[in-house]
Amino acid sequence: MIAGRRPNLSLIAVAVVGLALLIALPIALDLYTLLQITLYTIFAILALSLAFIWGYGGILCFGHSAFFGLGAYAYGVATINMGESTGPLVLAILLPAALAAGLGYFMFYARITDVYVGVITLTVTLIFYNVVNSTAGADYHIGQALLGGYNGIPNIPSLNIPFNPDDTLEPEGMFVLCMGLLLVTYFGLHGLLATRFGRVLVAIRENEQRVEFLGYDARLHKLVAFSIGGGIAGLAGCLFASWGNYVSPGIFSVVQSAQIIIWLMVGGAGTLLGPLISAVALSWLTVELGKQQLVNAGAVLGAILLVFVLLVPRGIAPMVTERLVPWLWARRRSALVPGDLAQESKA
Amino acid sequence: MDLAIVVAIDFLYAIATLMLISLGLAIIFGMMRIINLAHGEFMVMGSYSAAVAVHHDVNIWLAILVVPPLAVGIVGMIIERLIIRHLYGRMVETMLATWGLSLFIVGVLTMIFGNITEGLPTPLPGIRIGAYQTSGYSLFLIIFSLAVVFGVFVILRATRLGLLARGTMQNPEMAAALGTDTSRIYAATFAFGAALAGLAGGVLAPATGVFPTIGGSYIGRAFITVIGGGAAPIVGTASASTLFGIINQIATFATNPVYGEVALLFAAIILIRVMPQGITGRYLRGSL
Numbered sequence: 283m284i285a286g287r288r289p290n291l292s293l294i295a296v297a298v299v300g301l302a303l304l305i306a307l308p309i310a311l312d313l314y315t316l317l318q319i320t321l322y323t324i325f326a327i328l329a330l331s332l333a334f335i336w337g338y339g340g341i342l343c344f345g346h347s348a349f350f351g352l353g354a355y356a357y358g359v360a361t362i363n364m365g366e367s368t369g370p371l372v373l374a375i376l377l378p379a380a381l382a383a384g385l386g387y388f389m390f391y392a393r394i395t396d397v398y399v400g401v402i403t404l405t406v407t408l409i410f411y412n413v414v415n416s417t418a419g420a421d422y423h424i425g426q427a428l429l430g431g432y433n434g435i436p437n438i439p440s441l442n443i444p445f446n447p448d449d450t451l452e453p454e455g456m457f458v459l460c461m462g463l464l465l466v467t468y469f470g471l472h473g474l475l476a477t478r479f480g481r482v483l484v485a486i487r488e489n490e491q492r493v494e495f496l497g498y499d500a501r502l503h504k505l506v507a508f509s510i511g512g513g514i515a516g517l518a519g520c521l522f523a524s525w526g527n528y529v530s531p532g533i534f535s536v537v538q539s540a541q542i543i544i545w546l547m548v549g550g551a552g553t554l555l556g557p558l559i560s561a562v563a564l565s566w567l568t569v570e571l572g573k574q575q576l577v578n579a580g581a582v583l584g585a586i587l588l589v590f591v592l593l594v595p596r597g598i599a600p601m602v603t604e605r606l607v608p609w610l611w612a613r614r615r616s617a618l619v620p621g622d623l624a625q626e627s628k629a
Numbered sequence: 630m631d632l633a634i635v636v637a638i639d640f641l642y643a644i645a646t647l648m649l650i651s652l653g654l655a656i657i658f659g660m661m662r663i664i665n666l667a668h669g670e671f672m673v674m675g676s677y678s679a680a681v682a683v684h685h686d687v688n689i690w691l692a693i694l695v696v697p698p699l700a701v702g703i704v705g706m707i708i709e710r711l712i713i714r715h716l717y718g719r720m721v722e723t724m725l726a727t728w729g730l731s732l733f734i735v736g737v738l739t740m741i742f743g744n745i746t747e748g749l750p751t752p753l754p755g756i757r758i759g760a761y762q763t764s765g766y767s768l769f770l771i772i773f774s775l776a777v778v779f780g781v782f783v784i785l786r787a788t789r790l791g792l793l794a795r796g797t798m799q800n801p802e803m804a805a806a807l808g809t810d811t812s813r814i815y816a817a818t819f820a821f822g823a824a825l826a827g828l829a830g831g832v833l834a835p836a837t838g839v840f841p842t843i844g845g846s847y848i849g850r851a852f853i854t855v856i857g858g859g860a861a862p863i864v865g866t867a868s869a870s871t872l873f874g875i876i877n878q879i880a881t882f883a884t885n886p887v888y889g890e891v892a893l894l895f896a897a898i899i900l901i902r903v904m905p906q907g908i909t910g911r912y913l914r915g916s917l
Contacts, residue, residue, distance in 0.1 A: 342721060388902060397664065397720055398905045401856050402898050408849045409894045416887040536845055540728055547725060581736025587729030591722050592715060 293472065296555065300465045307461075308454045316457050318569065320525060322562040323460040327467050328518035329545040329561035330554060334471050335511035336543075337551035338480070339504060340487030344400035345407030347538035349378035349512040352410070353519025354529040355429075358438040363425035366447040367439065367524070374520030375513045382512025386505040393501075395490075404539065411534040434530025441524045451524075460521055464558070467514060471554055474510075483507050537580070541568075544587045550597025560598065631759030636882075642767045643881075644874030645774035646833065650847050651854040651866045652778060653825030658855050659862030660798045660818050663713065663723045667731035668851055669844025671823050673738060675701045675830025676839040680747045689752045689835075697831030698824035705823020709816045717815070731844065738841040749835040766836060773832060781825070782863050785917055794818050795917075850890075853897035859907020861916045868908045873897065 308316060328350055335341045353374040360370035385406065389399055418431025427435060441459065443449040451459060474480050485493045486500045494500050523529045532538065545564055549556030564583070571579035594601060654668045665671070675697030682692035712730065716723045753765035785791035797804040797814040805811045837843065854873055858865025876896045881889030904911045 344724075388898075392902050392905075394902060394905055397724065398856070398901055400721075400724065401853060402901055405849065405853055405894050405898050409891050412887055412891050412894070416885075536849070537732065540732060543725065543728070578736035578740045580732045581740065584729045584732025584734070584736060588712065588726055588733060589729075591726040591729060592712065595722060 292555075293469075296468070297465070300461070300468075304458060304461045304465070308457055313453055317453055317525075318566075320453070320457045320460050321522075322565045323457070323464045324518050324521045324525060325545070325565045326558045326561045327460070327464050327521070328515055328542060329549070329557040330464075330467050330471060331511045331514035331518065332542050332546050333549070333551065333554050333557040334475075334514070335507055336546060337553065337557070338475060338487060339483050339507040339511070340490075341504060341508055341511075342396060342400045343403045343508075343511070344543070345403035345405070345539050346511075346515055346542045347534055347536075348403065348407040348410050349382060349515035350519040350522070350538070350542075351407075351414075351529075351531075351533040352378045352381060353516025354523040354533055355414070355435070355519075356516070357520035357523045358435045358529050359424045359427040359429075361439050361524075362427040362435070362437075365439070366445065367441045368444045371441065371517075371520055374523075375516045378516030378519070379509045379513030383505060383509040386508040390501040390504045390508075404536070407534055407536065407539055411531055411536075414531040414534060430530075432531055434528060434532075436528050438523050438527045438529065440527060441521075456525065460525075463517065463521070467517075468554060468558065479503065479506070540587070541583065544583055544590075546597075547587060547590050548597055550599035550601075552596070553599040553603075556597055556599025631761055634758050635761045635763055638763055638767060638771070640875060640878045641771045643878045644870050645771040647850060647854055647870040647874045647877075648778055648866055649770070649774040649829045649833070651851045651858070651870060652781060652862075653822040653827075653829060654851045655855045655858060655862040655866040656781070656825060657819060657822035659860055659865065660794060660822075661717075661815065662720060663717075663819075664720065664727070664852070664855075665713075665822070666724050666727040666848060666852070667708075667734060668727075668826050669846070669848035670731045670734035670738075671701050671705065671826035671844075672830030672833070672847055673839065673841065673844040674704060674734065675827030676749075676834035676837075676843070677738065677742060677747070678827065679831040679834050680749055680839055683749055689750060693749070693752075693831040693834060694828070697827040699827075701827025701830070702820045702824030705826075706816055706820040708823070709819040713819055714812075714815070731848070735841050735844065742841060744841060747839040749839070751835045764836075770832060770836065777825070777828070778863060778867060782917065785863070790817070850893065853894065853901070857897050857900045857907055859904075859909035859911070861909035864916045865907055865909040869900075872900075872908075 307319060311319070328346075331349075332343065332346050335343055356377045357367075357370045357374040360373050361367050364370060385403070389402055394402065414429065415432050417429035418433065420428065422429045422431070429435065439447075440450045441456065442451065475484070482493060482498050483503050486498075486503055490500050519529075519533070522533075541564075545561040546557045548564060549558065549560030551557075564586070568579050568583065571577060571582055590597065650672065653671065654665060657663050657665050657668075678697045678700040679693045682696040683689060687696065708730065712726055713723065716726055751764070751766045753769055755762050756765045756768065757763075785795060793804070793809050794814055794817070796807075797809055797811045798818075801811050804814075850873075854866060854869045857873065858867075858869035873893050873896060877889045877893040879889075880892030900908075909916060
């Protein structure tokens, strides 16, 4: 209704480009580059999950890596025990979603808002980091899976074709799966935001009190949104563990949480495409910076966050859609108008 | 009896260090409603300035007590000018900006000093209590922390500068109308908080060693102590440190230091859920 023709056009454009990449990249690229891009798509899914709960739900989750890490560990532990990846994949989504639901109930039903949500989520991440870090040694295991403490869990099996443990995904298949899931997540969240639930959620971000006056239960909406975001982050964690066949407690670190927030802030909170693209771009930048010794990657990312908060507080995407595009339109129009007039005067 | 004394020292040490690492953050949060997530890195800069001073043959006491607050105070003043000034009244943006700053400082320190642990000599010998051996430096840290907290209280309460600062925080327009240069007061307050962070980093350096990412282990604890304490910087920090310090030590004795830290974090989550405004927001409103 409010969304006119233009957003639909841009959605179609994203779908076309996404499908084109999905088909073309495995053919066009060498294996190493394809593996890297698979990782970027996983991070893009992770960025989307935070874009949904922070950018649209207004929930300042400072410890998003808790869900990402829990998904990765859940997948790792479950798949080592079960020797098959279908159940673990589901578990890696449900467990972080359940954690988010519990945490959301704990916070939102006590009317905890703003910065305090940030404090609590960050603290939860610190708890995970401390606990998992201390699980070195043979005493700490879940089933057959040794937790490994700061060494992490190596040799996590890759995802396989459902219920067929011998048929694990090749890198090409893994790319198609991750890219496909990225598109599903993107369009799924878009669809969700167009529903009544999504609109109430955005209204809560704008003014929680008014929404409650109108009779909606803001707490429940935030709780559901938070769980969905947690589940998607868990999915990204599962893909990450399967991609690298490895997971370590570093996944729970504060730096990891900061990284997700940087993707969001640079891309633009309040959009989905912005964080998606900036997650890919900044992950690429991080990998490139890691290849040289001169400049520390953390210093660059920190400086980027700092500059964006100070100078481009709304991120790149709103700047492109609200400033650059109208400006280009205005230029084209002003370039066209004299020509049109000239033609008319001839006629 | 000897055991009781040693245990008491452990508890006091936990409380005192918590107080010491939180105080600078608490001043900045309580007075200016700003959460400085680069606080841990301010402490690390303090530790490194002490280490560099020791390497240049500065007296150890001078290196840990005088150099760090001066160095970090100046850095704080510059950062207030460049970054914080533009974000007053926007708490979330300030947190994000200082988070970026913290990553930046960690990166720069890693580039300068490398990812290795730098040790500082402990300037005090161990002390025997009956059959037990305890660190003399721990005792010094306990007394020193209390002295710092008391000193800050006196500065805020009894000096003209403290009065101007408190007035500016309560009602900036009125303070400005009465002729106070509020922007300088803000800068001075932030620099003061930064200097306290530097001091904490300096005196803790001999006990913990220094490496670029150690700030990460401070910021979590300092952050929740300050939020748990609430708006009043000194009473809040003291009460929250005492509560969390005791919980931390009990859990440490019962299990191990890792679960001591975890118990502290759990306690903080529950405290924030029950009292989002912190201990002083609930019980000791309007205190310092």
